Amino acid sequence: xxxxKKCFARFETEGIVRWGLVAGLLVEEILPNPFGAYSPxxxxxxxxxxxxxxxxxxSKIVAVGVNYADHAKEFGKAPPPIPLLFLKPPSAVIGPxxxxxxxxxxxxxxxxxxxxxxxxRRARNISRAAAxxxxxxxxxxxxxxxxxxxxxxxxWSRAKGFDTFAPLGPWVMCGIxxxxxxxxxxxxxxRRQSSSTQQLVFDIPTLVSHISHVMTLEPGDIIxxxxxxxxxxxxxxxxxxxxxxxxxxxxxxxGNRK
Numbered sequence: 001x002x003x004x005k006k007c008f009a010r011f012e013t014e015g016i017v018r019w020g021l022v023a024g025l026l027v028e029e030i031l032p033n034p035f036g037a038y039s040p041x042x043x044x045x046x047x048x049x050x051x052x053x054x055x056x057x058x059s060k061i062v063a064v065g066v067n068y069a070d071h072a073k074e075f076g077k078a079p080p081p082i083p084l085l086f087l088k089p090p091s092a093v094i095g096p097x098x099x100x101x102x103x104x105x106x107x108x109x110x111x112x113x114x115x116x117x118x119x120x121r122r123a124r125n126i127s128r129a130a131a132x133x134x135x136x137x138x139x140x141x142x143x144x145x146x147x148x149x150x151x152x153x154x155x156w157s158r159a160k161g162f163d164t165f166a167p168l169g170p171w172v173m174c175g176i177x178x179x180x181x182x183x184x185x186x187x188x189x190x191r192r193q194s195s196s197t198q199q200l201v202f203d204i205p206t207l208v209s210h211i212s213h214v215m216t217l218e219p220g221d222i223i224x225x226x227x228x229x230x231x232x233x234x235x236x237x238x239x240x241x242x243x244x245x246x247x248x249x250x251x252x253x254x255g256n257r258k
Contacts, residue, residue, distance in 0.1 A: 005175035008034040008137070011050040022047065022171055034136060034172070035120060035219040054095035054168040055139050056118055056220040061088040061166055062211050063114075063143055065156075067201045067226025074229045079201045083210050086156045088143070088224075092166035096250055101164045101257040102236060106146035109234050109254075112227035113185030113193050113242040116141040117204055118172050123217040131205035134217070137174035138181060140242045140250040141224045142167040147233070162257075167240075168222070169250045176246045178204040185230065186241040195228035 007022040008030075019034060020027040027050060029043040065084040066072045072079045094100070102109045120136030143160065144167070150159035178197060185193035197204060207223055217223075234240065238254040 005173070006034075006137070007171050007173050008055065009171040010053045010055050012053055013045055013050040017053065020045075052096045052170050054093045055170070055172045056168070056222065057093065058090055058220050058222045059218045060090065060215075061092070061141075061222045061224060062086075062215070062217075063088055063160070063224040064202070064207060064226045068195060068199055068228040069201060070195070070199070070229035071227055071231070072201075074231075083202045083207055085211065085214065086160060088166050089161050091163055092144075092161055094164050094167050094252070096167075096169035096252070098167065098252060099164065099255045100142070100144055100167060100234065100240070100252050101162070101255055102234070103146065103162050103257045106149050106159075106162075108147040110145045110147045110231050111185060111187065111192070111234055111240050112143035112145055112231050113183055114141045114143050114224045114227050115181050115183055115197055115244065115247075116168065117178075117208065117223040117225065119208075119217045119219060119221040119223070121219055123208065123212040126209055126212045128205045128209040131208035131212075132178070134208060134212075135178070135204075136219070137172040138176060138178075138247055139168055139172050139222075140170070140183075140244060140247055141222065142240060142242055142250065142252065143224055143227060144234075145231075164257075167250060167252045170248045173247045181246050182244055183228065184243045186243065187232070187234070188239055192232060193228050193230035197225065199228065200225060
């Protein structure tokens with residue numbers, strides 16, 4: 001049975017954080033949230049009148065390294081034989097329009113545009129064939145990385161884990177095929193990345209199944225599926241825009257950490 005397209009947003013208006021269904025230029029509040037049965041409240045706002053927040057507050061962000069062959073090539077690596085996993089902390093999450101803060105300790109902070117999977121229900125030891133049933137939908141993520149620290153530390157926790165290093169948004173798009181999601185990243189209006197999930201080394205059902213055999217995935221958790229070739233450094237004042245026609249646009253600016 002074909003899944004209907006739905007778009008869930010987490011937003012703030014009138015000083016209250018709410019969940020809603022986006023339809024065109026409007027968003028209608030739902031209760032309690034999209035991770036189970038929900039009901040519209042009848043309260044509707046124009047999207048331009050609300051502040052979009054990070055679409056989920058994950059218990060963990062499971063990111064996948066070197067999952068596009070062209071990205072592996074640009075770093076002189078071979079694609080791994082099994083998915084290469086690392087974690088980003090929930091404290092790194094920011095939403096659309098928020099500022100990516102460059103820490104003074106790093107001299108090269110890179111953008112990495114990615115398609116992110118939003119888990120819809122608890123998943124543990126699931127098969128690849130069943131994986132789609134555990135996905136709520138998809139959003140966009142910027143896997144911001146202190147590249148110089150990644151090189152010197154020999155592991156990735158600090159380089160990937162600074163506050164503001166996981167922009168998410170703009171919302172969660174449901175009912176779209178996982179193999180047909182396109183991705184482009186622009187910095188100051190110049191296109192820097194362009195690819196699609198068809199180019200993933202390990203596709204999305206494989207990732208969900210594999211990770212569920214390592215750790216239990218909870219509703220709202222994020223799997224960020226990797227970045228294609230074209231990553232590069234950001235400077236204070238830059239505007240980063242990750243685009244997907246199937247999902248939307250995630251826009252953030254860059255500043256120096258205070």
